[in-house]
Amino acid sequence: MIVDDHPVVRDGLRGMFDGVPDITVVAAAADGREALALARSARPGVVLMDLRMPVLDGVGTIERLAADHPEIRVIILTTYDDDADVSRALAAGVSGYLLKDAPREELHAAVRTAAAGGRVLAPKITTRLAARLMPAPGGPPAAAPSPRELEVLRLLACGAANKEVARALLISETTVKTHLKHIFAKLGVDSRTAAVAVALERRLI
Incomplete structure (x- = not known):
């Protein structure tokens, strides 16, 4: 299912999956409420x-x-890639986060990966997350x-x-504020x- 408030985007995405034998677009929605229905x-x-x-x-x-x-x-497909948006989506439990400039082959592969239970991220987001999660070469371990x-983190996640x-x-x-700091x-x-x-990405919680 495609969910986007711009008709031209919905039509364009539907066209990108035309003729793909193992993927069928079963519905398209203009907003979240319509998507739920x-x-x-x-x-x-x-x-x-x-x-x-x-x-x-x-x-x-x-x-x-x-x-x-x-x-x-759910795979997020958006033009926004700032850390706050990515973090909100990951915390909500998405299976993927891609940008709208992704080529059609990448979209096809992402849908297959998500359907199989895997996760997929846009390359630039993967690079940024890796930089955040890994210490700099030669630097002290995080x-x-x-x-x-961790108890505080688990409660935050709830x-x-x-x-x-x-x-x-x-x-x-x-x-609590000290722990958060x-x-x-x-x-x-x-x-x-x-x-x-x-914390979810690092499997700490």
Whole structure:
């Protein structure tokens, strides 16, 4: 299923899959709400989804799909590649993140990979994530979060706010903020969402 608020993009993507024997476009939607409705009837195996759309954006749609149709794999296909967007999508559980300048062969391969349970990222995003997750050559190894910081990360991944983390771990909110500061430094990020995304990528949580 193709989900994009621009008709020309939907038509163009549909055309890119015409004649591909093992891939069939079963539906196309203009926004997240329409995509959720079509998912119930069309039952796609893979969704190619724009990130920024009216009514219900890509991440909001992914979260709803994950709850209602966990078997559906989602690949974000967007023009935006900043860290915040990538981190939000990864934290939401996408199977892929590609840019709209990807050649058709790359899109075909990505759909097949997602359908088989794999994950795919645009090459420039893979390079950036690798730089974030790996220490510079000759530099000190990246410090790993402590067991307590991992507990905080797990709660963040569940959507807990600072107050809820403090209550669950029987610590003060000030201590939670200190843990977050250390987590951000160790993972090389500057937001809660990015911290969760990197922790998931590194299989820390």
